[in-house]
Amino acid sequence: MSAKHGIRDKTAIVGAGCSTFAEHWEKGAEHLIVEAVFEAYADAGIEDPARQIDAVFCGSLYSAMGPVDVSEALKLYKPLASVYNYCATGTEVVRSACMAIAAGLYDTVLAVGYDKPKDRGVSGPSVTYRGVRDLPATPAGWFSLAAAPYFAKYDAGREDLARIAVKNHHNGTLAPKSFLKKEITVEDALSARMIAWPFGLYDCAAQTDGAAAVIVTRADLARNYPGQPVYVKAISSHCAPNPHTDPDHDFLRWKATELAAADAYRMAGLDDPLRQIDVAQVHDCFTMTELLSYEDLGFIPKGAAKEHIASGTFALGGELPINTDGGLKSFGHPTGATGVRMIVENVLQLRGQAGARQVPGAKLALSHNIGGYPTGCAISILGVE
Amino acid sequence: MSAKHGIRDKTAIVGAGCSTFAEHWEKGAEHLIVEAVFEAYADAGIEDPARQIDAVFCGSLYSAMGPVDVSEALKLYKPLASVYNYCATGTEVVRSACMAIAAGLYDTVLAVGYDKPKDRGVSGPSVTYRGVRDLPATPAGWFSLAAAPYFAKYDAGREDLARIAVKNHHNGTLAPKSFLKKEITVEDALSARMIAWPFGLYDCAAQTDGAAAVIVTRADLARNYPGQPVYVKAISSHCAPNPHTDPDHDFLRWKATELAAADAYRMAGLDDPLRQIDVAQVHDCFTMTELLSYEDLGFIPKGAAKEHIASGTFALGGELPINTDGGLKSFGHPTGATGVRMIVENVLQLRGQAGARQVPGAKLALSHNIGGYPTGCAISILGVE
Numbered sequence: 001m002s003a004k005h006g007i008r009d010k011t012a013i014v015g016a017g018c019s020t021f022a023e024h025w026e027k028g029a030e031h032l033i034v035e036a037v038f039e040a041y042a043d044a045g046i047e048d049p050a051r052q053i054d055a056v057f058c059g060s061l062y063s064a065m066g067p068v069d070v071s072e073a074l075k076l077y078k079p080l081a082s083v084y085n086y087c088a089t090g091t092e093v094v095r096s097a098c099m100a101i102a103a104g105l106y107d108t109v110l111a112v113g114y115d116k117p118k119d120r121g122v123s124g125p126s127v128t129y130r131g132v133r134d135l136p137a138t139p140a141g142w143f144s145l146a147a148a149p150y151f152a153k154y155d156a157g158r159e160d161l162a163r164i165a166v167k168n169h170h171n172g173t174l175a176p177k178s179f180l181k182k183e184i185t186v187e188d189a190l191s192a193r194m195i196a197w198p199f200g201l202y203d204c205a206a207q208t209d210g211a212a213a214v215i216v217t218r219a220d221l222a223r224n225y226p227g228q229p230v231y232v233k234a235i236s237s238h239c240a241p242n243p244h245t246d247p248d249h250d251f252l253r254w255k256a257t258e259l260a261a262a263d264a265y266r267m268a269g270l271d272d273p274l275r276q277i278d279v280a281q282v283h284d285c286f287t288m289t290e291l292l293s294y295e296d297l298g299f300i301p302k303g304a305a306k307e308h309i310a311s312g313t314f315a316l317g318g319e320l321p322i323n324t325d326g327g328l329k330s331f332g333h334p335t336g337a338t339g340v341r342m343i344v345e346n347v348l349q350l351r352g353q354a355g356a357r358q359v360p361g362a363k364l365a366l367s368h369n370i371g372g373y374p375t376g377c378a379i380s381i382l383g384v385e
Numbered sequence: 386m387s388a389k390h391g392i393r394d395k396t397a398i399v400g401a402g403c404s405t406f407a408e409h410w411e412k413g414a415e416h417l418i419v420e421a422v423f424e425a426y427a428d429a430g431i432e433d434p435a436r437q438i439d440a441v442f443c444g445s446l447y448s449a450m451g452p453v454d455v456s457e458a459l460k461l462y463k464p465l466a467s468v469y470n471y472c473a474t475g476t477e478v479v480r481s482a483c484m485a486i487a488a489g490l491y492d493t494v495l496a497v498g499y500d501k502p503k504d505r506g507v508s509g510p511s512v513t514y515r516g517v518r519d520l521p522a523t524p525a526g527w528f529s530l531a532a533a534p535y536f537a538k539y540d541a542g543r544e545d546l547a548r549i550a551v552k553n554h555h556n557g558t559l560a561p562k563s564f565l566k567k568e569i570t571v572e573d574a575l576s577a578r579m580i581a582w583p584f585g586l587y588d589c590a591a592q593t594d595g596a597a598a599v600i601v602t603r604a605d606l607a608r609n610y611p612g613q614p615v616y617v618k619a620i621s622s623h624c625a626p627n628p629h630t631d632p633d634h635d636f637l638r639w640k641a642t643e644l645a646a647a648d649a650y651r652m653a654g655l656d657d658p659l660r661q662i663d664v665a666q667v668h669d670c671f672t673m674t675e676l677l678s679y680e681d682l683g684f685i686p687k688g689a690a691k692e693h694i695a696s697g698t699f700a701l702g703g704e705l706p707i708n709t710d711g712g713l714k715s716f717g718h719p720t721g722a723t724g725v726r727m728i729v730e731n732v733l734q735l736r737g738q739a740g741a742r743q744v745p746g747a748k749l750a751l752s753h754n755i756g757g758y759p760t761g762c763a764i765s766i767l768g769v770e
Contacts, residue, residue, distance in 0.1 A: 080622070
């Protein structure tokens with residue numbers, strides 16, 4: 001008998017916190033960590049972290065100091081390691097926290113994702129990678145490679161991407177801690193300056209500073225905490241070949257998402273995700289990434305994104321609202337924090353605490369976080385039943 | 386009832402591999418990863434990794450590419466994340482692997498630590514940190530701060546450190562894959578050029594390139610593999626305040642080791658480590674680190690290291706042989722690989738496969754790996770009973 005995927009319902013989230021996501025020139029990483037973590041402590045009713053927290057998992061891409069950022073900021077000296085999987089780092093941090101609890105190592109642990117990319121002294125998409133045929137490329141340049149083949153095959157275009165940006169900008173206006181609180185129109189998106197065709201400015205996520213945190217405990221201890229427990233139905237991760245060098249890659253999908261989704265649905269026992277999942281946060285580093293994710297996650301058939309974008313399937317009030325807090329696009333993208341922020345938003349949605357952006361009666365929530373070229377994907381499925 | 390420390394005997398190591406540790410100017414990280422991992426595959430009788438390995442955990446300090454180094458080198462596309470805890474990264478990688486198995490997520494996983502510091506284009510202790518009172522310092526500079534207060538309080542001196550170097554150089558000559566295969570004398574150590582008082586050249590570990598890997602599986606599946614299973618009795622990690630800024634720090638001990646050791650002994654059910662443990666690998670980035678570790682690990686009382694060094698307690702043939710393969714000092718120190726290499730050596734010792742350096746009848750083995758300033762410590766205790 002295989003124990004594979006035996007993590008379902010073993011762990012629960014009993015506290016969630018998030019800093020504001022912004023260009024925090026006046027704050028250090030330690031301020032953002034403290035903001036997020038102390039909100040999570042308060043949410044979980046934790047008054048004596050040194051006694052009540054058994055271990056810490058953290059993740060950051062631009063940290064100068066590593067785990068010491070977290071231990072010194074919180075003055076919390078516990079088992080503490082850092083986890084890294086590019087832009088999917090945040091979800092990996094929570095995955096490690098869940099593994100540690102389910103393994104029987106600890107009762108209650110803290111997971112923290114954070115980043116202060118603005119402290120690097122550069123603005124804009126500063127990271128240069130090697131692109132196709134070893135040409136230099138920014139993230140916008142290489143994620144955009146998926147657009148032309150998709151547009152050609154499925155008769156889609158920049159307007160479809162623009163509608164995703166409009167949706168996420170709208171949702172961001174409803175989230176108190178989001179960075180961009182600005183409605184835009186399809187025309188705004190189409191007429192914005194070009195970054196890397198077909199991505200204009202509004203097709204690209206907003207890089208910000210920020211931190212997010214959750215408290216994870218054993219499922220059987222969750223009722224000891226004041227809030228409604230949110231159970232981890234699945235937390236999965238998968239890698240795939242580097243798309244830039246994979247001879248089988250068709251640029252119409254990101255394989256890592258397909259693999260991680262199959263694993264997560266098996267863990268959670270799902271077979272019809274569009275109908276079974278009530279709310280989702282998906283990785284929208286670029287609008288095209290969100291579009292592909294609708295299909296890669298099996299919400300809709302391959303090539304059907306255009307019609308579902310037009311009909312509002314993924315808007316607030318639609319069948320499966322996606323990126324209810326604005327996503328990377330509008331809430332912001334402090335790389336190591338993003339996966340944790342998605343989980344925090346899902347916790348709020350499942351508890352009915354999401355205010356103006358609440359999805360009524362949400363019982364099952366998915367978050368999807370990709371990283372690398374993209375080579376990795378991590379997915380969580382949370383539920384209140 | 387608390388589940389804390391419930392990981393004991395849930396997981397087993399069924400395969401171990403290690404590259405040669407050296408200045409591998411002619412090889413890339415991918416070559417070293419393949420060397421170590423395919424030796425571990427062969428050891429475990431794994432012929433079809435894509436079917437038999439469920440997930441991968443990796444760790445490196447100087448990797449340019451992150452987890453993609455490992456997936457592309459091995460062409461193994463699985464759940465894959467990277468773990469980081471400074472020089473204790475290697476043990477954290479194995480800890481993550483054990484957590485994943487014990488959590489019920491996977492049956493069998495691969496843990497890989499690797500580094501190619503020589504590719505950074507620098508030689509020597511190139512890393513500059515901020516030291517005491519914000520003066521710049523290399524690792525040698527700041528670890529040496531522990532020496533003067535210890536020497537003063539316990540009437541120890543450079544000769545005691547030199548004897549540790551002599552022991553580890555001797556042990557390294559008995560390990561086929563070690564970097565430095567050179568016997569030295571106390572006089573050699575004392576007369577070597579000074580690096581940071583009281584550390585001469587032979588008090589400092591040899592930085593090398595290298596990789597090490599282990600295959601971890603569920604304890605109840607371990608007998609399906611060809612070799613003698615080695616069970617994980619404890620795998621613990623702890624952090625402590627940064628010694629450079631901690632007002633309570635006395636420089637006579639590293640608190641993280643004391644905390645991690647207490648945790649590991651509780652997990653493994655030990656109360657007399659010197660007598661119960663048969664062989665140990667301890668972090669000897671500098672000879673002073675090994676000296677303090679004898680005491681911080683509770684093998685001997687505080688201040689007693691000098692007499693035990695003189696009497697040979699920790700030499701091959703002594704009561705508790707330490708750093709049987711030469712340690713960081715002589716086997717080499719490719720940062721992310723070091724903790725895994727220690728565990729590989731303990732696996733060999735426990736199976737009676739350690740050749741000329743074999744500790745007869747070893748049944749219980751400890752490895753100790755510190756990282757940061759040092760702020761973190763990770764410990765494994767492995768056994769064959």
